[in-house]
Amino acid sequence: MPEDTGRPHVQSEPPPPIRGTGHTYASVTDKISAITLSRRTPRGWLIGFGVAFLVVMVLLLAITYLLAVGVGIWGINMPVAWGFAIVNFVWWIGIGHAGTLISAILLLMRQQWRTSINRFAEAMTLFAVACAGLFPVLHLGRPWFFYWLIPYPNTMDIWPQFRSPLVWDFFAVSTYGTVSLLFWYIGLIPDFATLRDRSQSPMGRVIYGMLAMGWRGAARHWHRYEIAYLLLAGLATPLVVSVHSIVSFDFAVALLPGWHSTIFPPYFVAGAIFSGFAMVLTIAIPVRAIYHLEEFITMQHLRNMALIILTTGLIVGYGYLMEAFTALYSGNDYEIFTLYNRLFGPYAPLYWLMLGCNVLAPQVLWFRRARGSVPLLFVIALIVNVGMWLERFTIVVTSLHRDFLPSSWGMYYPTVWDWATFVGTIGLFVALLFLFLRFLPMISIFEMRELVAETASGEGT
Amino acid sequence: MQSLPTPPNLSLYGLVAEFATSEALLEATHCARRAGYRYLEAYTPFPVEGLAEALDFHRTSLPLVVLLGGIIGGLGAYFFQYWVNVVHYPLNVGGRPLHSWPAFIPVTFEMTILIAALAAVLGMLALNGLPMPYHPLFNVPRFALATRDRFFLCIEARDPKFDRTETRRFLESVAAYEVFEVEP
Numbered sequence: 001m002p003e004d005t006g007r008p009h010v011q012s013e014p015p016p017p018i019r020g021t022g023h024t025y026a027s028v029t030d031k032i033s034a035i036t037l038s039r040r041t042p043r044g045w046l047i048g049f050g051v052a053f054l055v056v057m058v059l060l061l062a063i064t065y066l067l068a069v070g071v072g073i074w075g076i077n078m079p080v081a082w083g084f085a086i087v088n089f090v091w092w093i094g095i096g097h098a099g100t101l102i103s104a105i106l107l108l109m110r111q112q113w114r115t116s117i118n119r120f121a122e123a124m125t126l127f128a129v130a131c132a133g134l135f136p137v138l139h140l141g142r143p144w145f146f147y148w149l150i151p152y153p154n155t156m157d158i159w160p161q162f163r164s165p166l167v168w169d170f171f172a173v174s175t176y177g178t179v180s181l182l183f184w185y186i187g188l189i190p191d192f193a194t195l196r197d198r199s200q201s202p203m204g205r206v207i208y209g210m211l212a213m214g215w216r217g218a219a220r221h222w223h224r225y226e227i228a229y230l231l232l233a234g235l236a237t238p239l240v241v242s243v244h245s246i247v248s249f250d251f252a253v254a255l256l257p258g259w260h261s262t263i264f265p266p267y268f269v270a271g272a273i274f275s276g277f278a279m280v281l282t283i284a285i286p287v288r289a290i291y292h293l294e295e296f297i298t299m300q301h302l303r304n305m306a307l308i309i310l311t312t313g314l315i316v317g318y319g320y321l322m323e324a325f326t327a328l329y330s331g332n333d334y335e336i337f338t339l340y341n342r343l344f345g346p347y348a349p350l351y352w353l354m355l356g357c358n359v360l361a362p363q364v365l366w367f368r369r370a371r372g373s374v375p376l377l378f379v380i381a382l383i384v385n386v387g388m389w390l391e392r393f394t395i396v397v398t399s400l401h402r403d404f405l406p407s408s409w410g411m412y413y414p415t416v417w418d419w420a421t422f423v424g425t426i427g428l429f430v431a432l433l434f435l436f437l438r439f440l441p442m443i444s445i446f447e448m449r450e451l452v453a454e455t456a457s458g459e460g461t
Numbered sequence: 462m463q464s465l466p467t468p469p470n471l472s473l474y475g476l477v478a479e480f481a482t483s484e485a486l487l488e489a490t491h492c493a494r495r496a497g498y499r500y501l502e503a504y505t506p507f508p509v510e511g512l513a514e515a516l517d518f519h520r521t522s523l524p525l526v527v528l529l530g531g532i533i534g535g536l537g538a539y540f541f542q543y544w545v546n547v548v549h550y551p552l553n554v555g556g557r558p559l560h561s562w563p564a565f566i567p568v569t570f571e572m573t574i575l576i577a578a579l580a581a582v583l584g585m586l587a588l589n590g591l592p593m594p595y596h597p598l599f600n601v602p603r604f605a606l607a608t609r610d611r612f613f614l615c616i617e618a619r620d621p622k623f624d625r626t627e628t629r630r631f632l633e634s635v636a637a638y639e640v641f642e643v644e645p
Contacts, residue, residue, distance in 0.1 A: 025506060025610035151545065159545045163564035171571040179578045186582055190507075190608070197605035213592035216599075217607050219503040221589045223513035224521050228585035231527050232578055239574045246567050449610075450507040453483060 023295070028448040032441050033198050035291055041438065044290065049434040055427020062420040063138065071141055073417040080400045080412035085139035087392045088422050090247055091275070092132035092429075093173065094268075094388065096180070097240050098276020099125025103183060104236035107229075112454075113304055115447045116296040120287070120436070121280050122184045127432040128279070129177045131425040136169070138421070165249040172246040179239055183232050186225075189215050190446040244272040251395065258338035258399035261326060267319030274312035274358070275388035277305050281381035283433065285374060287442070296443055299372060306371040309384060313362035316391075320359065334404060342398045346411065351394050357387025474597035474645040475500075475617035476628050477604065478637035483509045486612035489635040490515040493616065496631060500620035504598070504613040506606075523584050530580025531573045538572030539565055601641045615643065 023031075066073055076083040099121040106114035137146045149170040151160050160167045192212035199205045215221070248268035251259040281302065288297040327339040342351050361383045364370045371377070402409045436442065480486040483505060490503055490512065503512050513519070542565040546552075551559050586592070598604050598615065607613050614637075616628050625642075632640045 029506075029609045151541070157550075159550055162542045162546060162568055163561060165567075168567035168571075171568045175571040175575040178575060182578055182582045186585070194506075194608040197608045209594075210592075213586065214594055214596060215591065215608075216596060216604075217504045217506060218589075219505060219509070219512040219516055220518050221591075222505065222508040223518060224523050224585050224588055226508050227521060227523050228527075228581045231524065231581045235527075235531075235574050235578050235581070239571075242567070242570055242574075246571075249567070446507045453507065453509075 023448075023452055025449045025452055028296075028452060029194060029198075029445055032296075032443050032445050032448065033195055035437070036195060036439060036441055037199055037204065039201075045434060045438060049431060049438075052427050052431035052434055055424060056431050058420050059424020059428055062417055062424055063134075065417065066138060066421070067143065071139065073415065074421075075413050075415045075418055077410070077412075079403065079408055079410050080397055082139075082396050082400060083412055084414050084418040084422055085135045086250075087389070087396050088425065089132050089135035089139075090268075090392045090396075091389045092128045092135070092425065093176075093247055094244060094272035094275045094392075095279045095385075096125040096128035096132065096176070096276065097244060097269075097272035098280050099123070099128075100176075100180060100183075100236050100240040101273055101276065102280070103187070104233040104240065107233045108237060112451060113301055115451055116293075116298075116443050117280065117284060117301055118447075119184075119187065119440075119444045120283065120433075120442045122180065122187065123433065123436045123440070123442075124276075124279060124283060125180045126177070126184055127429050127436075129173065129180060130432070131429050133173055133177065134425060135421075136166075136173075165246065165253045168246045169250055172243045176239060176243045179232070179236055183236055186229060186232065187444060188440065189213065190217065190225075191441045191444060193217065194445050195441065241269055244269045251399075256399050256403055257332070257334040258323075258327075258342070258395070261323065263319060263322050263326065267316065267323075270312050270315035270319065271388060271391060274309060274316050275384060277308050277312070278381040278384035278388070281305050281309070281377055282385060285378045285381070287437065291437075291442075293443070296448070299374075302374065302377055303371045306365045306377055306380075309380070310362050310365040313358060313384070317359040320355065337402070338399060341402050342394060345398065345402065347394065347398050347401075350390050351398070354387050354390035354394055357383045358391060361387070472645070473618045473625065474643040475615050475620075475623070476625075476632060476640055477504075477598065477601060477613050477615040477643050478632040478635075478640045479603060479606075480612040480614065480636075481638055483512075483612055485636055486614055487512060487515055489614050489632070489637065492635045493614065493631070497622050498616050498620050498628075499622075500617040502615050502617070504604070504607045504615065506608055506610060506612070509612075521588065523581070523588060526584035526588075527577050527581045530584070531577035534576025535569055535573035537576070539569045542568060597643050597645050600644045603639070603641060611638075 074083055074085070076085070099118075102114050102121040103118040106118075137143050140146055149160055149167060151162075160170075189212060192208050193215040196205055196208040196212045199208055245265035245268065248264035252261060252264040254260060284297055284302070284305075288294055324339055327335040330336070342348065361380055364376070364380060397412050401412055478489065480489060486503055486505065487509065490501065493501055494515065494517065501516055503509075503516060505512065543560060546561070546565075547559045553559075598613075603611070604613060614632070616623060616632070622628075629640050
C-alpha cells in the first residue's frame with residue numbers, strides 16, 4: 001500500500017474497503033438510502049418477514065401458555081431448574097457482544113473496515129439483547145413481578161439482594177441494553193437527517209425528521225458529536241467485557257462443581273465474541289448478496305471476521321482445556337466426576353458435538369482459501385452458532401443434573417414449549433432484522449462519506 | 462436615525478454559501494475569519510477535520526459532563542447499596558459483614574457506565590441545542606444537500622460586519638459555488 005504513506009494517521013492493513021470503487025459522497029448516499037427510501041417493498045422481504053412474523057406468533061403463544069399455566073410447561077424441575085431459559089439467555093446475550101465489539105473496540109483501534117458492518121452489527125446486538133432479556137424474566141415464575149428487581153421504595157419495605165449475581169445480572173443486562181440503544185441511536189442521527197432530506201414522501205420526511213431531531217451537520221455539532229461518540233465507545237468497551245463476566249458470575253459464584261471456577265469470566269467473554277462474530281457472518285453473507293452490497297461489505301470484511309472467529313475459537317478451546325485441567329488438578333472428587341460426566345455421561349454426545357463445532361470446525365479457517373470462500377464461511381458460522389448453544393447447554397445442564405448427592409440426580413429433557421420459546425425468539429430476532437433492513441439505513445452513510453473523503457485524500461486527488 | 466440600525470438585515474437570518482469540496486469550505490472559513498466575520502457556522506455531510514478549529518471552537522464541556530455523570534453514577538450506586546444494606550435494612554446472615562464492599566462493585570460499575578453514557582448522549586444533544594424542530598436554514602432548498610454531498614458556510618446577519626451586498630460579494634470572492642439568502 002505505497003499510497004498510504006502520505007496519510008496523517010498510520011493506517012495498517014487492511015485498506016479502506018471503498019478504495020478504487022469510484023464511489024463519491026453522492027453515490028454512497030444514494031445507494032444506501034435508496035434501500036430504505038424505495039417505495040416498492042421487495043417480494044422476498046415480504047415473504048421473509050411473513051415467515052418470521054409467524055414464528056413470532058409461536059413465541060406469543062408459548063408465552064401466553066406460560067403465563068396461564070406456569071413454568072411447569074417447560075422441562076425444568078429439580079435438580080435442573082435452569083434448563084433452556086438460561087441456556088438461551090446466555091446464548092443470545094453472547095451473540096450481542098460482537099456488535100458492541102465492532103462498533104466500540106474496533107473504533108477505538110481505528111480499524112476502518114468496521115465502518116460498513118457496524119450499523120447492522122449494532123442492530124443485531126440490540127435485537128439479541130431483547131431476545132436474551134425475555135428469558136430470565138419468563139423464568140421468574142411470576143414474570144409480572146420482574147420489577148421487584150428494581151430498587152424502588154415499596155410498601156413491602158424490602159430491597160433487592162445486592163450481593164446476588166442475579167441482581168448484578170439485572171443491572172448489567174439493562175445497562176447493556178440501554179447503552180447499546182444509545183450508541184445505535186446516536187450513530188443514526190446524521191443518517192436520519194440524510195433520509196429526511198432525501199425522502200420523497202411527506203410521511204417519511206416527518207418521521208425521519210423527528211428522529212433526526214433537527215440535525216443539520218453544523219461543524220460545532222459534529223465536533224461535540226465525535227467526542228460523544230468516542231466517549232461512548234470508550235464506555236461501551238469495558239461494559240461489554242463486564243456484561244458477560246457478570247453473566248458468568250451467575251455460574252461461577254455458585255458452589256456447583258463445573259461452575260465454581262475462576263476461568264469463567266474470560267472464557268465466557270471470548271465465547272461471546274466468538275458466537276457474536278459467527279452471527280454477524282450469518283447475517284452479513286445473505287444480506288450482502290441480496291442487496292448487492294459487495295462493494296461495501298467486501299471479502300476483506302469477511303476474511304477479517306473469519307480471523308477473529310479463528311482467534312476467539314482458539315481461546316474458547318483453551319478454556320475447555322483449562323476447565324478439564326483444573327478439574328483434574330484440583331483432586332476434588334466432585335469436580336473430577338463432573339468432568340467425567342461431561343465426557344462420558346448421558347449428555348456426552350452433546351459435549352463431543354460441541355467440541356467438534358467450536359474447536360475443530362473453525363480450524364479450517366487457517367487456510368487462506370477457506371477464508372476466501374463465502375459458502376464455506378457461512379457454513380462455519382452456522383456450525384459455530386450451534387456449537388456455542390451446545391456449550392451453554394452443557395454448562396447449565398451437566399453441572400446441575402448430577403451434583404453432590406447421587407440420590408438427587410435427575411435428567412433434563414426439553415418439552416415442546418421449551419423449543420417453541422427458543423424458536424420463537426429466533427423468529428423475533430429475524431423479524432426485527434427484517435424491519436431494520438427495510439426502514440433504517442443498514443450501513444452508516446455518513447461514515448461511508450467520511451471514508452470516501454479519506455480515501456480520496458490518501459490517493460492525492 | 463440611530464433607532465434604525467440596518468433595517469434590511471432584520472428580514473434575513475444570514476447568507477449561506479455552497480461549496481463542492483471540504484477543502485474549499487475550510488479555505489473559505491479561514492478567509493471569513495481573517496476578514497473579521499465572527500458569527501459563522503459551517504455545515505458538512507460528515508465531520509471535517511480542522512473545521513471546528515477554523516471556526517475558533519476549541520473547547521467543549523462535554524467530557525466534563527460525562528466525567529461528572531460517571532462519578533455521580535458510581536458514588537450514587539455504591540452509597541445507595543451501603544445505605545440499603547447497612548442503614549435501612551441491615552440483615553445479619555451468618556455473621557457476615559453488612560458492608561460487604563466487593564459484592565457492591567458490579568452494580569457500582571454498571572451504574573457508572575450507565576449514567577456516564579446517558580450524560581454523553583443527552584449532554585451532546587443539549588449542548589448542540591437539539592432537538593430543534595425549526596431552523597431558518599431549512600428554508601433554503603439547496604441546503605438539503607448538506608446531508609448528501611455539499612458543504613455550506615453561513616454568515617449570520619447578527620454579525621456586526623454583516624452587510625447584504627458586501628457579504629455576498631465576499632462569499633462569491635472565496636469561490637463559493639452559489640450564495641443563498643436565508644429567511645429567518
